Amino acid sequence: MRILVTGGAGYIGSHVVADLLELEHPVLVLDDLQRGNPQNAVVFQEHPAYRLIQAAIDDDAALRLVQDWQPEICFHFAALKAAGESMQRPDLYSSHNVRASYRLIEALLRIGCNRIIFSSTAAVYGEPRYVPIDEEHPLQPVNYYGFSKLAIEQNLEWMTRLTNLRYVALRYFNAAGYDLQGRIKGLEREPQNLFPILMEAACGQRATVQVLGTDYDTPDGSGVRDYIHVNDLADAHVRAMQYLSDGGASTVVNLGSESGLSVFEAITAVEVASGAKIDWQTAPRRAGDPARVIASSNKARQLLDWTPSYSQADRIAASMWPLYQQ
Numbered sequence: 001m002r003i004l005v006t007g008g009a010g011y012i013g014s015h016v017v018a019d020l021l022e023l024e025h026p027v028l029v030l031d032d033l034q035r036g037n038p039q040n041a042v043v044f045q046e047h048p049a050y051r052l053i054q055a056a057i058d059d060d061a062a063l064r065l066v067q068d069w070q071p072e073i074c075f076h077f078a079a080l081k082a083a084g085e086s087m088q089r090p091d092l093y094s095s096h097n098v099r100a101s102y103r104l105i106e107a108l109l110r111i112g113c114n115r116i117i118f119s120s121t122a123a124v125y126g127e128p129r130y131v132p133i134d135e136e137h138p139l140q141p142v143n144y145y146g147f148s149k150l151a152i153e154q155n156l157e158w159m160t161r162l163t164n165l166r167y168v169a170l171r172y173f174n175a176a177g178y179d180l181q182g183r184i185k186g187l188e189r190e191p192q193n194l195f196p197i198l199m200e201a202a203c204g205q206r207a208t209v210q211v212l213g214t215d216y217d218t219p220d221g222s223g224v225r226d227y228i229h230v231n232d233l234a235d236a237h238v239r240a241m242q243y244l245s246d247g248g249a250s251t252v253v254n255l256g257s258e259s260g261l262s263v264f265e266a267i268t269a270v271e272v273a274s275g276a277k278i279d280w281q282t283a284p285r286r287a288g289d290p291a292r293v294i295a296s297s298n299k300a301r302q303l304l305d306w307t308p309s310y311s312q313a314d315r316i317a318a319s320m321w322p323l324y325q326q
């Protein structure tokens with residue numbers, strides 16, 4: 001299958017590219033490398049089935065090259081993803097995420113590429129009304145990033161009704177870890193998640209880590225989140241592609257481990273993986289941060305026959321530590 005991967009030089013996209021190449025699919029990556037790690041393109045450049053176009057996803061010249069290449073399916077990862085930044089610079093998220101994706105989808109439909117796997121996010125749900133969060137949970141994003149993803153999902157839903165498009169929107173919870181086979185060498189750039197922050201502390205790039213709230217109604221008082229190993233995410237993408245190839249209807253699917261991990265449990269896992277002691281300080285809760293965010297991945301199990309295998313805290317931490325020692 002000829003596969004277009006937007007954002008394929010990014011953290012999650014590069015892991016999926018590695019799996020797709022291993023399955024012997026020709027892969028065309030469209031990435032402007034603005035936020036991705038160029039190493040994630042270099043690592044594949046000798047592979048005969050890999051090609052990179054360094055351009056924005058709505059660049060006319062790039063889209064003409066995509067048309068010539070004739071992809072049969074598109075994995076659409078390319079996006080800006082920092083919730084905080086999206087509240088300061090909504091213009092960036094409006095143009096890079098919403099407008100650029102709309103143009104990409106139009107172009108794909110024009111050239112007859114009518115299958116899309118879209119990287120969505122748990123941020124479309126907003127504050128949890130209940131946990132575990134299933135796909136029926138109300139959609140009320142509390143940041144512009146979440147809104148931008150919801151706007152793209154809704155466009156995909158409309159296009160499904162009006163054209164022959166079929167899509168799977170995968171709503172990731174917190175992606176973590178690095179490739180267990182060591183194929184990916186590029187560190188995620190400007191990560192905002194807990195595990196990379198703890199890794200930076202473990203290797204001395206940060207003096208201390210702030211634990212934002214230690215008085216939550218959770219077993220150890222710190223906030224609980226759902227972390228999913230990036231290899232588990234990649235596996236779900238390959239299964240979603242198979243689902244669409246088998247004629248599956250458009251749908252949205254959560255991808256989470258279903259097991260909540262507290263900040264203190266993550267600290268312990270990173271200390272064990274690295275052998276370093278992490279200095280942490282208690283800080284006040286961040287406004288709007290819920291005590292627990294946990295996914296229901298029941299639908300992914302039923303529809304994609306997917307179960308996360310690598311998303312335990314110790315495995316996540318152990319898979320990350322080698323990259324922080326480069």
Ligand SMILES: NC(=O)c1ccc[n+]([C@@H]2O[C@H](COP(=O)([O-])OP(=O)(O)OC[C@H]3O[C@@H](n4cnc5c(N)ncnc54)[C@H](O)[C@@H]3O)[C@@H](O)[C@H]2O)c1
Pocket residue numbers: 006007008009010011012013030031032033034035036037055056057058076077078079080081096097100119120121122171172173174175176188189193
């Ligand atoms: N990392 C997570 O925990 C997480 C959670 C939920 C959803 N997501 C979504 O998954 C996708 C991938 O995330 P990631 O963590 O790999 O991010 P990343 O920043 O590592 O990768 C995104 C890639 O897309 C490229 N890009 C961004 N906008 C572009 C544009 N307009 N044109 C061309 N290239 C562009 C960047 O250069 C980068 O290489 C994103 O859509 C993100 O919103 C990520």
